[in-house]
Amino acid sequence: MAQTRIAVAARKGGVGKTSIACGLGSVLSSQGKHVLVVDLDPQSNAAYVLGTNPTAPGTADLLSGGNPAPLEASPGLYVLPGGPDLAGHNIQSLDPEDLADAVAPLDYDTLIFDCPPGVEYLERLGLVAANIALVCTDAHPLAVMGAGRVINELKLRQQKGRRGAKRWALALSRIDLRRSMDQSLNQQLAAAYPLISRLIVHQDSAIAWAGAERVPLLKYDPNCKGVRDLQAIADWVSNG
Numbered sequence: 071m072a073q074t075r076i077a078v079a080a081r082k083g084g085v086g087k088t089s090i091a092c093g094l095g096s097v098l099s100s101q102g103k104h105v106l107v108v109d110l111d112p113q114s115n116a117a118y119v120l121g122t123n124p125t126a127p128g129t130a131d132l133l134s135g136g137n138p139a140p141l142e143a144s145p146g147l148y149v150l151p152g153g154p155d156l157a158g159h160n161i162q163s164l165d166p167e168d169l170a171d172a173v174a175p176l177d178y179d180t181l182i183f184d185c186p187p188g189v190e191y192l193e194r195l196g197l198v199a200a201n202i203a204l205v206c207t208d209a210h211p212l213a214v215m216g217a218g219r220v221i222n223e224l225k226l227r228q229q230k231g232r233r234g235a236k237r238w239a240l241a242l243s244r245i246d247l248r249r250s251m252d253q254s255l256n257q258q259l260a261a262a263y264p265l266i267s268r269l270i271v272h273q274d275s276a277i278a279w280a281g282a283e284r285v286p287l288l289k290y291d292p293n294c295k296g297v298r299d300l301q302a303i304a305d306w307v308s309n310g
């Protein structure tokens with residue numbers, strides 16, 4: 071079966087990209103998939119929250135022609151750590167297609183690219199290497215703006231026939247329907263992007279605690295609301 075490659079991006083910081091990337095990885099691996107989370111963030115949060123060594127050689131090494139060993143977080147779930155080397159000059163000067171080429175030989179059912187906030191050249195490496203993108207936003211206007219920028223980039227690449235994600239959805243993150251801002255986000259995005267699917271990840275303390283305790287979400291609490299939301303995202307990824 072063809073490999074699924076998912077970029078999780080937002081442009082904005084702190085909206086739940088890493089939680090969604092790692093939580094989705096945990097859900098997909100529990101369904102028998104062999105999953106690799108590729109961390110594109112100099113902060114190296116993905117390896118940390120999955121309970122592995124965030125300073126081990128990872129994505130920067132892969133992009134520099136190395137062959138770093140992915141770290142096992144739980145059965146079927148692996149991670150290539152990010153780290154400060156991703157901000158180095160040699161990575162900044164890469165071609166946007168270089169990550170796509172570097173991951174081509176990796177033998178996993180699913181690759182998940184956890185994109186960083188702000189750093190467009192690193193985010194672009196993920197968007198170009200992916201065939202699917204989850205564009206995350208919470209209800210903050212700056213987050214909605216950041217998601218809009220990612221969607222524009224995806225559309226532009228598609229119009230030009232360039233390599234990269236061809237299918238994308240909005241992931242509405244940390245949603246608490248008791249908050250009026252969160253209540254209106256779904257409608258606001260439906261009006262602005264009527265043709266783009268909207269997938270909701272509710273505010274769930276289990277997601278926050280799993281990250282803080284450095285345990286994959288399914289292992290932390292297989293019955294939490296976050297797992298149900300991420301299972302729905304996994305269904306969208308598989309079936310559209």
Ligand SMILES: Nc1ncnc2c1ncn2[C@@H]1O[C@H](COP(=O)(O)OP(=O)(O)OP(=O)(O)O)[C@@H](O)[C@H]1O
Nearest residue numbers: 083084085086087088089187244272273274277278
């Ligand atoms: N659905 C959720 N429910 C509760 N807490 C959440 C949820 N999603 C994320 N969080 C918490 O919000 C904070 C930011 O989340 P996360 O690190 O996933 O965001 P990010 O977009 O990857 O941030 P960065 O831009 O720094 O990479 C973390 O403390 C995380 O535990």
Ligand SMILES: [Mg+2]
Nearest residue numbers: 087088111115
């Ligand atoms: Mg992150």
